[in-house]
Amino acid sequence: MTRVHDMGGRFGDGPINPEVEDAPVFAEDWHARALAVTLASGFLGQWNIDVSRHARERLSPKDYARFSYYEKWISGLADLLVERGVLSLDDLRSGGEDGPHPLAERMLKADAVSAALAKGGPADRPSNVAVQFSVGQQVVTTRPAGNRIVDGGHTRLPNYASGARGRILRLHGTHVLPDSNAHGLGEAPEPIYAVVFPASELWTSPEHPDDEVVLDLWQSYLEPA
Template sequence: MTRAHDMGGRFGDGAVRPEPEDAPVFAEDWHARALAVTLAAGALGLWNIDMSRHARERLSPKDYVRFSYYEKWISALADLLVETGALTEDDLREAGPENTLSEKALTADKVARVLAKGGPADRKGGPAPRFAPGQAVRTRLPADNVLVSGGHSRLPRYVAGALGYVLRCHGNHVLPDSNAHRLGEAPEPLYAVRFSARALWAHPEHPDDEVVLDLWQSYLEPA
């Protein structure tokens, strides 16, 4: 699978240009509506956050590159609604009568309570930590999902095969590589791992810089 979304550390995409501090939260009115309808649809319980992320990644590379941030969101949402049977393509083209899902609608009076509840991904079950703080580890190479070919993974390509050092263990968390494909939560230890810029790039602009990534246990092996 071509991972057009995996842009971290990739050359040729230009500089990252942060928006000014006084920039509006939403550049256009429809951006706020795209966020709202995505959250409301997610509250139907037909998919999880990892499936939602994977839906954006599965947009065609051509569309992914040309779409704006919220165009990616709304396009992936349309795919999820059709894939899960919530709506048909005809429903998306033209508004029709209400269906049974309207009974589960996230109404305005429920929004604050639902958002405050959040969606914690830490879990009590799963394997014991394999690595300790200070231990040298090396990330999986290639940085692919080993459960599903071309599947979702939170391991960036730019760090694949790199040497790093464990800073801490966050406890067990839902494994996105499994959860994105309805294979279960499969919780496992999640670590903060420190990488030197020298370990990631041949000619880093600032060699003494460090990058800290949160990585699941199955992404790592002893160095």
């Protein structure tokens, strides 16, 4: 069973309207603040990027459907702050106490933001998992699309690509497996591949049947065709 966030390729949700070229980076001032507080909280070291993604995915379907993009971010963050004991519900309601927080020494200071963002968070890691597929090989994605480690857990295999036949385009090396990392089970790095799929393999009536879609997929999402 997929969750409400897995909307890629779904029919009936209306057209995608690209932003105009000269549109502001943030439509409203609070969007920038939501992004800033989410990034700053991540630097406290209490979770990783996969945990934070899963927190947004775990919002109730009713809330997920009605929230805007940054409302999802700030709501997922609020859940994480409470779940990890960084703040309490009372803190969120009242603004917290005036004294220093136990994690205050880890805070990301303003003069370090640019360097921290430029550095990013690379997810490539050495791995003992053997490379199973070669460039040009035909593969099939696992079906159904879901976390094989944690029931209902985080995964990066979209539902629309589940059970689809594709071709290995290239090997990206070995990277942290989100299905494990999102649940505190270790990084479990494994090979990740760029896999190319014909549009006709993914959708019943593609607008352009000769189009191709390239997805970056972990080895455990794939089987030999």
